Every structure is written in structure tokens, then in C-alpha cells.
Amino acid sequence: MKPPVKLADMSRPDREPLVHLENGELMPLPAPLDDPAKDHAWRALSEQARQQYECGLDDTCVLSFPRPKTPAEERELVGKFLSGLDKLFSRENNWTFLQPLLLSMEHCARCQTCADACHIFEASGNNELYRPTFRAEIMRRLYFKHVRGGGLLSAWQHGEIELNWPLVARLAELAYRCNLCRRCAQTCPIGVDNGLIAHELRKLFSQEMGIAPKEIHDNGSMLQLKVGSSTGMNPAAMKDNIDFIDEDISEKTGIEVKTPWDVEGAEVLLIHNAGEVMAWPENPGAFALILNAAGVSWTMSSELAAYDSINYGLWYDDAQFARVALKHVEAARKLKVKRIVLGECGHAHKALSVIADRILGGELNVPRQSFLPLLRDIVAGGSLDLDPARNDFPVTLHDPCNVVRLMGIVEPQREIIRAICPRFREMEPHGVDNYCCGGGSGFAIMSGHNFPDWRFHVSGRKKLEQVLHAFEDCLDPSIPKYLCAPCSNCKGQFRDMLAYYDLWEDHRILYGGLVELVVNAMKAVKPGFIEWEWR
Amino acid sequence: MIAFYLWLYLGVAVFAAGCIVRAVRYSRQPLHLRWEIYPVPHSRSGELKIMIPEILFLKGLWEFNRPMWRVSFPFHFGLYLLAAGTVFLGCSAVAPAPLFAVARQASVLCGTAGAGLAVAGALGLLVRRLTVRHLRCYSSPGDFLNLILFILTGSLLLTGQWLRPAGSAGPMAILRGAARFDTTLDVPPVLAAGIAAGIALLAYIPMTHMSHFIAKYFTYHQVRWDERANVAGGSIERRMAEYLMYRPTWSAGHIGAGDRTWVDIATSNPAKGGPQ
Numbered sequence: 001m002k003p004p005v006k007l008a009d010m011s012r013p014d015r016e017p018l019v020h021l022e023n024g025e026l027m028p029l030p031a032p033l034d035d036p037a038k039d040h041a042w043r044a045l046s047e048q049a050r051q052q053y054e055c056g057l058d059d060t061c062v063l064s065f066p067r068p069k070t071p072a073e074e075r076e077l078v079g080k081f082l083s084g085l086d087k088l089f090s091r092e093n094n095w096t097f098l099q100p101l102l103l104s105m106e107h108c109a110r111c112q113t114c115a116d117a118c119h120i121f122e123a124s125g126n127n128e129l130y131r132p133t134f135r136a137e138i139m140r141r142l143y144f145k146h147v148r149g150g151g152l153l154s155a156w157q158h159g160e161i162e163l164n165w166p167l168v169a170r171l172a173e174l175a176y177r178c179n180l181c182r183r184c185a186q187t188c189p190i191g192v193d194n195g196l197i198a199h200e201l202r203k204l205f206s207q208e209m210g211i212a213p214k215e216i217h218d219n220g221s222m223l224q225l226k227v228g229s230s231t232g233m234n235p236a237a238m239k240d241n242i243d244f245i246d247e248d249i250s251e252k253t254g255i256e257v258k259t260p261w262d263v264e265g266a267e268v269l270l271i272h273n274a275g276e277v278m279a280w281p282e283n284p285g286a287f288a289l290i291l292n293a294a295g296v297s298w299t300m301s302s303e304l305a306a307y308d309s310i311n312y313g314l315w316y317d318d319a320q321f322a323r324v325a326l327k328h329v330e331a332a333r334k335l336k337v338k339r340i341v342l343g344e345c346g347h348a349h350k351a352l353s354v355i356a357d358r359i360l361g362g363e364l365n366v367p368r369q370s371f372l373p374l375l376r377d378i379v380a381g382g383s384l385d386l387d388p389a390r391n392d393f394p395v396t397l398h399d400p401c402n403v404v405r406l407m408g409i410v411e412p413q414r415e416i417i418r419a420i421c422p423r424f425r426e427m428e429p430h431g432v433d434n435y436c437c438g439g440g441s442g443f444a445i446m447s448g449h450n451f452p453d454w455r456f457h458v459s460g461r462k463k464l465e466q467v468l469h470a471f472e473d474c475l476d477p478s479i480p481k482y483l484c485a486p487c488s489n490c491k492g493q494f495r496d497m498l499a500y501y502d503l504w505e506d507h508r509i510l511y512g513g514l515v516e517l518v519v520n521a522m523k524a525v526k527p528g529f530i531e532w533e534w535r
Numbered sequence: 536m537i538a539f540y541l542w543l544y545l546g547v548a549v550f551a552a553g554c555i556v557r558a559v560r561y562s563r564q565p566l567h568l569r570w571e572i573y574p575v576p577h578s579r580s581g582e583l584k585i586m587i588p589e590i591l592f593l594k595g596l597w598e599f600n601r602p603m604w605r606v607s608f609p610f611h612f613g614l615y616l617l618a619a620g621t622v623f624l625g626c627s628a629v630a631p632a633p634l635f636a637v638a639r640q641a642s643v644l645c646g647t648a649g650a651g652l653a654v655a656g657a658l659g660l661l662v663r664r665l666t667v668r669h670l671r672c673y674s675s676p677g678d679f680l681n682l683i684l685f686i687l688t689g690s691l692l693l694t695g696q697w698l699r700p701a702g703s704a705g706p707m708a709i710l711r712g713a714a715r716f717d718t719t720l721d722v723p724p725v726l727a728a729g730i731a732a733g734i735a736l737l738a739y740i741p742m743t744h745m746s747h748f749i750a751k752y753f754t755y756h757q758v759r760w761d762e763r764a765n766v767a768g769g770s771i772e773r774r775m776a777e778y779l780m781y782r783p784t785w786s787a788g789h790i791g792a793g794d795r796t797w798v799d800i801a802t803s804n805p806a807k808g809g810p811q
Contacts, residue, residue, distance in 0.1 A: 087783075091564075092782060093781075093784060095567070097567050098567065099566075100567055103753055106750070107746070109747060110674055111600060113603065116599060116600065137673055186572050187599040188595070191755055206787060208786050209786075210787040225807065226806035317789075319801065355568050356568075358569060358775055359568070359775060361775055405573055406571070406573070408573035
């Protein structure tokens with residue numbers, strides 16, 4: 001048996017990965033994936049990547065941060081890290097999260113209760129590197145030593161850690177081995193939040209050192225601020241695509257669908273995750289059909305960034321987060337809409353509805369809400385004339401962490417599903433106790449090097465186990481099954497993970513959104529809105 | 536005796552001051568962005584339904600970490616009983632005759648049971664920390680010492696009380712003596728050592744993570760459960776107005792800090808001619 005990794009190993013000067021996972025060591029999966037020998041072999045990081053980038057943590061690499069060429073360069077980077085660490089604990093630089101960060105830094109009792117709650121730790125076969133307190137403990141020791149200026153007594157009380165560039169490089173990667181689902185914080189008896197610590201570490205690296213995964217910074221928030229969407233669609237392209245979707249949905253359903261754009265004074269400004277338009281066009285199409293059929297006064301906006309609800313800054317950078325949130329509410333204010341309604345995107349829900357709330361003062365404080373209560377009211381109101389028999393197939397519901405545990409929206413989606421899906425079954429646990437899909441905090445869109453292998457084998461494993469359990473009585477491929485995931489990021493993770501394990505090919509487990517189920521049950525719509533085709 | 540009394544007063548004063556300093560420090564931190572975790576109780580009674588079982592019986596630990604609860608609960612409940620015993624002791628010192636015996640009896644019962652449970656719990660915690668690999672690996676020398684201090688202090692208090700010679704001063708007499716600075720009091724050495732150690736431990740607590748009883752108020756009421764919305768003209772908006780004028784100094788190019796305020800940064804666009 002390999003010796004478990006220790007905190008001190010993070011400072012090891014060699015660049016060899018600290019851990020290597022084998023399929024046989026991971027948390028076992030239920031049938032039909034219960035034989036580790038038949039599981040996919042992990043793709044190895046290329047030798048070129050290992051030589052070129054800092055990949056000394058584990059089997060993968062998300063940051064692709066070039067190796068410093070000289071000891072002087074390393075010292076400079078360590079200096080920047082220390083400067084960022086100081087700023088993380090200063091009022092002027094980090095008022096946004098200073099209080100909860102201090103509380104989490106100074107009160108961990110090291111009882112390890114959080115570890116049992118962490119899906120990544122469990123799925124990895126309890127590998128120490130992924131224990132929630134591993135990352136947090138290093139951060140705490142650095143805080144007491146370098147921010148609080150602790151000496152020998154402090155080291156004796158709080159523990160010692162050697163700060164060098166290998167530690168900083170590994171810590172940067174380790175900040176991206178947490179989904180920020182905060183299930184650990186939910187179970188901490190004291191209220192310590194190891195998820196927040198990972199979040200703050202990401203901020204330090206981005207805001208001070210300019211280090212962040214390309215997918216969420218350059219191709220994410222920066223692209224969104226530049227052209228309007230992280231998909232690369234500018235307003236004209238977005239409108240074209242929506243026009244096409246309207247036509248397609250009209251033809252498919254037999255109901256004329258037209259998406260209203262830039263309607264001043266509308267009741268609702270609907271903002272989708274623009275990824276839906278590219279990957280799952282039936283989702284915005286279903287929204288348009290439902291809102292029109294229910295007689296809702298609504299519009300979409302073609303303002304910069306206002307037609308894409310994503311806000312990746314939520315995961316790594318306060319400035320980027322605030323910039324995008326402001327773009328969203330400015331568009332709403334310009335159109336004089338009554339409220340913003342967010343489509344099926346979990347992180348966008350939390351970012352704009354909750355986290356941004358306190359920075360949106362005065363006229364910027366436009367009411368913002370999830371689509372779920374609105375859809376529940378529409379379904380319950382009876383205006384759609386729904387036939388649950390059209391959804392007579394096994395359905396389970398994935399709870400996006402941002403919607404349930406972090407916003408408390410648990411029942412509306414269930415009221416809808418219970419009304420239209422006679423064969424609905426819950427995953428266990430669910431609601432606020434749910435497990436992350438494994439794609440949270442940006443992982444679903446990160447696919448550099450061999451990161452997807454880690455994402456499927458480790459971060460998504462617990463959810464995969466839940467899905468298989470939910471459908472264990474009907475795995476027969478003759479029975480089509482629907483995994484409802486009302487969140488784009490989660491859908492992206494399911495798309496990739498179900499395909500990786502051939503669960504559509506072999507067992508007919510399809511994933512999709514919630515509005516699709518509603519439209520599929522509408523009597524006025526031609527039967528077969530859900531097409532049971534992989535995409 | 537004077538030194539002993541001064542030690543008692545000093546210890547209590549340091550404990551109180553330490554707790555106040557810590558609480559004030561957290562309460563003066565800027566109002567953070569919303570970061571709640573659900574379920575969030577929406578009434579005082581809802582809060583109490585969570586807080587009472589959590590504080591008294593460590594419900595979270597019972598639910599999520601039963602092996603730890605088995606040793607942590609007796610330890611914490613023992614400390615609560617010790618605190619209750621001290622309160623009863625104080626009550627008995629000033630209680631009218633009919634209530635004196637009841638308060639005294641309650642004080643003896645709570646004190647003895649509390650010290651016993653706390654010692655047993657601390658011993659259990661120490662054994663777990665030493666024998667369970669993942670607890671041992673993340674523990675600092677200070678963590679072990681803290682538990683040893685509790686075990687020693689509780690043991691001294693129990694032994695001192697049990698071995699107390701007839702006619703010598705007990706906790707009640709010591710309390711009265713401290714109130715009157717009575718230098719003629721005959722305090723048995725073991726009991727005196729136990730009380731002195733207990734006071735030192737009390738003073739030490741606010742300087743460590745063991746002050747989590749203070750932190751817990753903030754982590755629950757001001758983080759987990761704080762879902763107050765920002766309303767126009769409200770106190771949150773006023774506080775935000777101050778923070779938005781802060782001038783951060785983050786160095787990454789896309790932040791574009793310079794001498795700009797938080798508002799300037801948030802309203803700039805690094806992808807459109809703003810800072811890169």
C-alpha cells in the first residue's frame with residue numbers, strides 16, 4: 001500500500017506528482033460499472049506537458065502554468081503569493097469575504113467531519129490529497145505564519161509548513177480539485193467553510209498573480225466581457241441562432257414560437273446560459289414556447305453579456321464577477337423590465353440572485369429570481385394543459401448545488417416533476433443534502449490535458465453512483481430513462497460522463513433539462529418533443 | 536493567599552477580555568457578500584430548534600461524525616456542567632437559607648459530574664487523536680497539549696475535592712474568601728492547584744481555536760443564515776457604499792487596480808480598452 005501523502009510533501013522540491021490514482025483504489029461503483037478492471041484507463045499527461053508546466057500535484061493539470069526558469073523567478077512568484085496572501089486578509093482588498101474567511105482560518109478543530117461529506121475525497125478512495133482539510137490546513141498554517149507573523153509558539157500551536165515555489169504551484173492546482181459545492185461546510189459543527197478557502201485561494205492566484213484556468217478566464221469571463229458571451233457569440237449571432245431555434249421548435253411542436261428581443265417594459269427579462277443555445281437548443285426553445293403559451297410578458301436582451309447568464313467570476317475572481325453581474329442588471333434597467341428571471345443555469349442563479357445582491361444598490365437592485373417558482377406557478381396554474389402520460393418513463397432529478405444547498409430552492413422543481421412525471425424517483429440523498437455532479441465550479445468546461453479523466457473518475461463518481469442507484473431497477477436498455485438536470489454546467493458534466501461510461505449506448509440513460517419535460521407533456525404539442533437521441 | 540486570589544481575578548478578567556476582543560474583532564469585519572447555506576431557519580423559534588440541540592448535544596457531530604461525538608459530547612457537556620456548577624456555587628453563596636442547601640447540592644453534583652465527564656471526554660479525545668491516523672496527522676502539538684491540560688485540570692479538581700481534609704476550605708469557602716480577600720483561609724494544596732490550573736486554562740481558551748463557541752455565533756448567524764436582502768435605503772446599502780469606495784491593490788493586470796476604487800474597477804471592462 002502506498003504511504004498517504006503528507007502536508008509537508010507539498011513543499012517537496014522535485015516536480016514529481018504527489019499522488020497517482022489507480023481505478024482499483026477508487027470508490028467502487030454499482031453495476032454495471034462495478035468492475036474496476038473494465039473501467040477506462042486514465043490518459044497520462046504528456047511528457048511535454050510535464051516538462052513545460054507545473055504538474056507536480058497529481059495525475060492531471062488544469063492551470064498549465066509554465067515552470068519558472070530560474071530560482072530568482074521562483075522567488076519572485078513566491079513573493080507575489082505572499083503579497084496576495086496578505087491582501088486576502090485585508091479589509092480594502094477582500095471585504096467581500098473577509099469575515100467568513102477569518103472565521104474559517106481560526107477555528108477549525110481538525111475533527112475531519114467535513115471529509116465524510118466530500119464527494120471528491122470519498123470517490124478518490126479517501127486519498128489524503130483530496131481531503132477538504134488538506135488544502136485548508138496548508139492555508140491555515142501559511143496564514144498564522146506569514147499573515148499573523150507567528151513564530152515558534154505559533155508553529156507549535158498551529159503547525160508548521162515550509163513555503164517555497166513547489167508548494168505554491170501545487171496549492172494553485174489543488175485549489176482546482178474542489179467543486180466549491182460546500183457540502184463540507186454544511187456538515188462542519190463549527191461552521192468552518194473549506195469550500196470558501198478553496199474559493200479564496202483561487203482569488204488570490206487570479207487577482208494577484210493572474211493565474212486562472214484558460215477556460216474560465218481567457219475563454220470565459222474575458223470573452224464574455226469582450227463579445228458578450230463565453231460561447232463567442234456576439235449579439236447578432238445570438239439573435240440568429242435564437243431565430244433558427246424558434247423556427248425549429250415551431251416546426252417540431254406545431255406551435256408558432258417567437259422569442260421577443262429587447263422589449264421595453266416587459267415583465268420578465270429571461271437570461272439563458274448561452275451554452276444552451278449551442279449545445280441544447282431545445283432548452284431555450286422550450287422556454288420560449290412555455291412563456292408564450294402561459295401569456296407571460298417577457299423578453300431577451302441583446303446588450304453585451306446580457307444574453308448569457310454565465311458569471312464565471314463567481315468561481316475565481318471578485319472583479320470579473322462584479323463586472324458581469326453589473327452588465328446583467330444594467331441591461332434589465334435599460335429595458336425597464338420588472339424582474340430578471342434566470343434560465344437553467346445553477347451558478348448563474350446564485351451569482352446574480354444571491355452573491356451579487358449586496359453590490360447592487362439603488363437603481364441597480366432589479367428583482368432577480370430563478371425560473372423555478374415561475375415555472376411551478378405556470379404548471380400549477382393549469383394554462384398549459386399537461387398530460388403526464390407523455391412522460392411515462394423513469395425520471396430522476398439532479399439537484400444543482402447552487403440552486404438547492406446555496407439558494408434553498410428545493411420544492412418548486414419537485415412540484416413540477418411530480419405533476420408531470422408519473423415514474424419520478426429521487427436520488428439519495430437529495431435536496432440540500434445533494435451531491436455535486438462533479439462539474440461544479442467550472443470543471444464541466446475544463447478539458448485541458450487529461451483533466452476530463454479526473455473529472456469522470458473522481459469528481460463525478462459519487463453522482464454517477466447516485467444515478468445508477470436511482471435507475472437500478474430499470475437499467476434494461478429497452479427502458480428509456482431521463483436524468484433531469486436543470487443546469488447547463490451539470491448537463492455538460494452528465495453529457496461527457498454518461499458518454500464516457502457508455503450509459504446511453506448500453507442502458508439508455510438520457511440527460512436533459514426540466515422545461516423539456518414540461519413541453520413533452522403539453523397536449524397542444526406534437527408528441528415526442530424529447531427525441532431520445534444522444535447529443 | 537493574596538497571589539492566589541489575584542490569579543483567580545486575573546484569569547477571569549483575561550478570559551472575559553479575550554472573549555470580548557475576539558467577538559468585537561469579528562463583529563467589526565466588513566459585511567461580506569451573501570454566502571448562506573440552506574436550510575436557513577426563518578424565525579426565532581426555528582433558530583432555537585437548531586441552536587439548542589446543537590449547543591447542548593452537539594447534534595451536527597452526532598449526525599455527521601458519530602465516533603467523534605462519543606468523546607466530544609461528554610467533554611463539552613462536562614464543561615457545561617462545570618459552568619453550571621460554578622453558577623450554582625455563586626447562587627448558594629448568596630441564597631437565602633431555604634434555598635442554600637438546594638443550590639449547594641446542585642453545585643456539588645454539577646461540578647463533580649462535569650469535571651468527571653470533561654476528564655473522560657478529554658481523555659477519549661486525546662486517545663482518538665493519538666490513535667486515529669487522519670486525526671493525528673492534522674493535529675499540532677498544541678492540540679495534544681490542550682487536551683492534556685483539560686485532563687490534568689479536571690483530575691486535579693476532582694482529586695482536590697475528594698482528598699479535601701475535613702474542615703478545610705472547599706469551593707464555597709474559596710469563593711467567599713476571594714470575594715472578601717480572606718487571607719486566613721486554609722485552602723488544601725491539591726484543590727488550590729486544580730482551581731489555579733482551571734483559571735489559567737480559562738484565560739488561555741480565547742487565544743486558541745477552542746474559542747469556537749464565539750465563532751459559532753458568527754458562522755451561523757452572520758454567514759450560514761444571513762440571507763438579508765439588500766433593500767433600497769437600508770443599512771446594507773449604506774455599508775456597501777463605504778466598501779465600494781475602498782481602493783484595492785490587487786496586482787493582476789485584468790484587475791487594473793492602480794488608484795481606483797472598487798466601483799471603478801467593477802464598472803471597467805478589461806476586454807474593452809480597460810485594464811488588461
